[in-house]
Amino acid sequence: MNENAIVATNNLSKYYDQICRVNKVNMVVKEGEIYGFLGPNGAGKSTTLKMLLGLVKPSEGNVTIFGKDWSKHRQSILKQIGSLIESPSYYGHLTGIENMRIMQRLRQVPNKNVEEALRIVRLENQKNKKVEQYSLGMKQRLGIAMAILSFPKLLILDEPTNGLDPAGIGEIRELIKSLPQRYGMTVLLSSHLLSEIEQIATSVGIISDGKLLFQGDMSLLKARSRASISIKTMDNGLAIKTLFPYGFMAEPKKDRFFFNYMSDSQVAHINKLLVDHGIEVIRIEENKMSLEDIFLELTGKERSL
Amino acid sequence: MIALSLEFFKLRRKRIFLMIILFLLAQMVWAFLSLSMSMSKNNVAHPQWEAVIAVIASMNGLFLPIISAIIVSRVCDMEHKGNTWKMIVTTNINRKQIYLAKYVCVLLLLLFYVILQTALIALFGLTNDFISPAPIILLGQYILGTMITSTTIVALQQWVSLSLKNQAFALCLGMVGGFIGMTADLFPAIIRQFFIWSYYTGLSPATYLFTENAATYISRPLDPFMLIIALILTAILYAAGSWRISSKEI
Numbered sequence: 001m002n003e004n005a006i007v008a009t010n011n012l013s014k015y016y017d018q019i020c021r022v023n024k025v026n027m028v029v030k031e032g033e034i035y036g037f038l039g040p041n042g043a044g045k046s047t048t049l050k051m052l053l054g055l056v057k058p059s060e061g062n063v064t065i066f067g068k069d070w071s072k073h074r075q076s077i078l079k080q081i082g083s084l085i086e087s088p089s090y091y092g093h094l095t096g097i098e099n100m101r102i103m104q105r106l107r108q109v110p111n112k113n114v115e116e117a118l119r120i121v122r123l124e125n126q127k128n129k130k131v132e133q134y135s136l137g138m139k140q141r142l143g144i145a146m147a148i149l150s151f152p153k154l155l156i157l158d159e160p161t162n163g164l165d166p167a168g169i170g171e172i173r174e175l176i177k178s179l180p181q182r183y184g185m186t187v188l189l190s191s192h193l194l195s196e197i198e199q200i201a202t203s204v205g206i207i208s209d210g211k212l213l214f215q216g217d218m219s220l221l222k223a224r225s226r227a228s229i230s231i232k233t234m235d236n237g238l239a240i241k242t243l244f245p246y247g248f249m250a251e252p253k254k255d256r257f258f259f260n261y262m263s264d265s266q267v268a269h270i271n272k273l274l275v276d277h278g279i280e281v282i283r284i285e286e287n288k289m290s291l292e293d294i295f296l297e298l299t300g301k302e303r304s305l
Numbered sequence: 306m307i308a309l310s311l312e313f314f315k316l317r318r319k320r321i322f323l324m325i326i327l328f329l330l331a332q333m334v335w336a337f338l339s340l341s342m343s344m345s346k347n348n349v350a351h352p353q354w355e356a357v358i359a360v361i362a363s364m365n366g367l368f369l370p371i372i373s374a375i376i377v378s379r380v381c382d383m384e385h386k387g388n389t390w391k392m393i394v395t396t397n398i399n400r401k402q403i404y405l406a407k408y409v410c411v412l413l414l415l416l417f418y419v420i421l422q423t424a425l426i427a428l429f430g431l432t433n434d435f436i437s438p439a440p441i442i443l444l445g446q447y448i449l450g451t452m453i454t455s456t457t458i459v460a461l462q463q464w465v466s467l468s469l470k471n472q473a474f475a476l477c478l479g480m481v482g483g484f485i486g487m488t489a490d491l492f493p494a495i496i497r498q499f500f501i502w503s504y505y506t507g508l509s510p511a512t513y514l515f516t517e518n519a520a521t522y523i524s525r526p527l528d529p530f531m532l533i534i535a536l537i538l539t540a541i542l543y544a545a546g547s548w549r550i551s552s553k554e555i
Contacts, residue, residue, distance in 0.1 A: 053395045055555040075397045089392035091383055093318050102314065105307055106396040146392065 004031045005064075006154055006186045007052060012061035014047050014210075021047045023210035024061065029154075029188050029203075032180050036201025036218075037190040040299060044210040045190040046086055049158050052188075053083055066153065079107075082152035084160055088143025092132030096123055096142055099131055103146045117145040121175065137168040144175070148183075155179060157189045161196060173200055194295050208299035227288040229267060232256040234280040242277045243270060256283070308398055308406035312380065316410075319379055325372065325418050332368045333425050336361050344433070351436040355511035355522035357426055358447050362509035365451060366486025370502050372418065373458050374466075374479020376411050381466035381475075391555045400551040408463055408543065415455045419448050443510050443524055450508030450527055457501045457539045458482065464546030468553075498531070501538060507531045 007029035014022040022044040029035040039045050050056040052063055054074060063070040065077045090099050100114045118124045121141040126134070131142060140160065147155055157176065161169045177200055179185045191197050197204055204221055206214040214221065231250070233239045236257050240250045248270060250257035259270075267284060274281050289297075340360055344352050384390055393403055426447075427439040466475040482502040489503030497503045506512070508527055513520040 050391075050555070053391075055391055055394055057554065078395055079397050081395065083395050085391050085395075087388060089389040090387050091315055091389065092387055093383070094315070098314075098317065102311055103392070103396075105311055105314075106393065106398055108307075108397075 005029065006031050006066060007035075007188060008064045009048075009052075010062050010064070012048065012051060012063060013059050014044075014051060014056060015059045021210050022051070022058075025207070025210070025212045026215075027205055027212060028215065029186060031186055032184070033202045034176065034180060034187040034189060034200055036197030036204045037188060037207065038194060038197045038204055038295070039190075039192060039207035041192050043192075043207045043299075045192075045207055046158050048207070049083075049085060049156055049188070049190055052156060053081065053085065054078070055085065079150070080153045081156060082147035082150060082154070083156040083158075084140075084143045084147045085156070085158045087162070088139045089146070090131045090139060090142060093130060095128050095130055096134070096138075097127040099142065100127070100145065100149065103149050107150045109150045113149050113151065117149045120148065121145040122171075136163045137165065140164060140168070140172065144172070148179070148185075151183050151185070153184070153186060155185045155187045157187065159191055160189065161191070161193075169196070176200055194292055198291055206295065206298050213298045221291065221294060224289065224294050227261050227286045229259045229262055230256045230283075230285045230287055231259075231270070231274075231281065232283040233274060234282065238277075239274055239279050242279065243273060246273060258287075308402045309409055312406045312410035315383060316380070321376065321379060321414065322417075324375070325414060326421070328368070328372050328375075329418055329421055329425075332364055333361075333422065336364050337429055340429070341433075350434075352430075352433060353522050354426075354430055354435060354437065354440050354443060355524050356513075357429060358443065358511035359506075359509060359513050359522050361422065361426060362447065362451070362506050362511065363487075363490065365505040366489060366502060367483045369415070369418075369451070369455060369505060370458055370482030370486050371479045373411070373415060373455060374462050374476050374482070376414050377407075377459060377462040377466045378472045378475050378479075380407050380411055381463065382472050384467070385470045385472075394555060401547055404463075404467070404547045404550055407467075408459060411459050411463065412452070412456060415459065416448075416452060419451050419455075423448055440524075446510035446527055450510060451505060453532060453535050453539075454501065454504040454508055457504065457535050457542065460539050460542035460546060461501065464542060464549065467546065467550050498534060501535070504531060504535055508535065 005028045007027060009025055009027045011024040011026065012022060013020065013024055025048055037045050047056060051058050052065065054070065066080060068077055070077060091102070097114070100118065104111070104114050115124070118127055121144050123138065123141055123145060126138060131139065134142065144160060147157065160176065161172050164172060173196065176187055176189065179187055189200060201218055203217050204214070205212055231239070232255060236252060240252060240257055243250060248259065250259055271281060271284060340357060394400060423444050427444065430439055462475060462479060465478055466472060469475065485500045486502035486505055489497050489500055490506055497507065508531055510527060511522060511524050513522050
C-alpha cells in the first residue's frame with residue numbers, strides 16, 4: 001500500500017444478484033489531493049463510494065482508510081470523514097441551522113463549527129429558513145456544509161454539482177478546490193462530467209462497468225493527449241520504406257501513416273526526405289487527442305459527457 | 306441519550322403533542338358520553354371505577370393501534386423523506402442506537418397519552434360521585450397493562466414503518482389493528498392471544514362478567530401468561546426490526 005494513501009481499496013467488488021457492479025477496484029487516494037472519480041452513469045462510482053462509507057457491504061475485497069482496516073475501525077474512521085452521497089440529506093420541516101445542529105450533535109463537534117461551515121458555503125443569511133423552502137443549489141450547499149462540519153480529514157462528495165445551474169457549479173467548484181489548502185482536507189469527488197473533474201481534480205480515477213481503467217495524476221492523463229503526426233502521400237508503402245533507414249518508424253493506418261509526437265524540425269526533415277526521394281506529399285497533419293477522446297477510448301462509451 | 310434527545314428535536318413543528326391531545330380528547334369525549342348515558346339509563350347512583358377502566362381499555366383497542374401507527378409513522382417517515390439514513394449512518398452513531406431512540410421516543414409519547422388518559426379517568430370519577438376515591442393501584446396497573454401492549458404494537462409498527470418507505474401500508478396496519486382490537490372480545494380466548502391488538506383488554510386490570518341479563522364489572526390482577534407472551538413478542542418484533550434496519554444497505 002502507498003505510504004501516504006488516505007484511502008486504499010484492495011480488489012473491492014460488489015455483486016447484486018450475481019451481477020458485478022464494482023469489479024476488483026484498487027483505488028488509491030493520497031493525502032491532500034483532490035481525487036476525481038470519473039465514469040459514465042451506472043459505472044459503479046456511487047456503489048464504490050458507498051462501500052467506503054459502510055453504506056453498502058463489499059462482496060469481496062477490503063477498504064483501508066487512514067491506514068486502518070475499515071471493518072475493524074469503523075467508528076474511528078467515520079469520525080474523520082465528511083460525506084455527501086448522491087443527494088443532500090435533510091429534514092425539510094426544520095431550518096438550515098436546526099439541520100446543522102442535528103449533525104453537530106451526531107458528530108459531537110463544537111458550536112462554532114456550525115457557524116463556520118454555514119459561512120463557508122454562504123448560507124449564513126438563509127439559516128433560519130425551512131430547508132423545504134430552499135432551492136436545489138441551497139440544499140446542495142447545506143449538504144456540503146454538513147459534510148465539512150467536523151472539518152474532516154477526508155471529504156467524499158458524490159456528484160456534488162448535480163442539478164446546479166452554471167453559476168452554482170462554478171461556486172461549488174471553487175469551494176471544493178479551496179478545501180485542501182485552507183483546511184488540509186483530502187477530497188474524493190465523483191462525477192460523470194469530464195470537464196468538471198478536469199477543472200478540479202489533481203488526480204483521477206476512471207471507472208467504467210465497475211472496472212477502474214485508469215488511475216493517476218491528472219498530468220499523466222493529459223500526457224496521453226500528446227499530438228501524433230499523420231502523413232498522406234501518393235505511395236505510403238514506399239514512403240515508410242524510405243524513411244525507415246533514417247530512423248523514422250511509422251505506423252500505417254488506413255490511407256496514411258502515423259508518427260508519435262515529433263518536433264517541427266523533425267517533421268520538416270521527413271518532408272524533405274520524402275520530396276528528395278520523389279514521393280509526392282499530399283498532407284501532413286498534427287492530431288491531438290482531447291481528454292474527452294481519451295476518456296471515450298478508455299471507457300469505450302460515447303455517453304454522459 | 307444524544308440519539309433520544311435528537312428524536313424529540315426532529316419532531317419540532319410536527320405538532321405531535323397537539324395531535325395526541327386532540328386524538329385523546331376525541332376518544333375520551335366518546336367514552337365519557339357513552340358512560341354517562343349508560344349510567345343515567347341504568348340509574349347507577351354510585352358508579353364503579355372498574356366500569357370506566359374496562360370501557361376505556363376496550364376503546365383503547367380501537368384508538369391506540371391507530372395513534373401508535375400515526376406517531377411511529379411521523380417519527381420514521383422524516384428519515385425516508387429527507388434521505389437521512391445515509392447521513393446518520395456515516396456518523397459515529399450506529400443504526401441500532403437510532404432504532405432504539407425512535408422506539409423509546411414513541412413509547413414516551415404514548416406514555417404521555419396514557420398518563421393524560423388516566424388523569425382524565427380520575428377526573429371523571431371525582432366529578433361523578435364515585436363510591437371510592439381514585440384507586441391508585443388499579444390505575445397504575447391500567448397504565449402498566451396498556452403500556453406493555455403498546456411496546457409490542459410499537460415494535461411491530463416501527464419495523465414496518467422503517468422497512469417500507471410508503472407509510473400508507475403502516476397506517477393501514479394500524480387501522481386493521483384498531484379494528485381487530487375493537488372486535489377482539491368477540492373472539493374465543495385462545496384465538497384472541499394471537500392478536501396483539503386485543504391485549505389492551507386482555508391486560509386491563511378491570512373487565513366485565515356477563516350474568517343472565519346484566520354485566521358486572523370486576524377488577525383482576527394482570528394475567529401473567531399474557532404478560533409473558535406480550536414481552537416475548539415485543540422482544541422478537543423489536544430484534545427482528547432492529548436487525549432488518551441495521552443490516553439494510555442504503
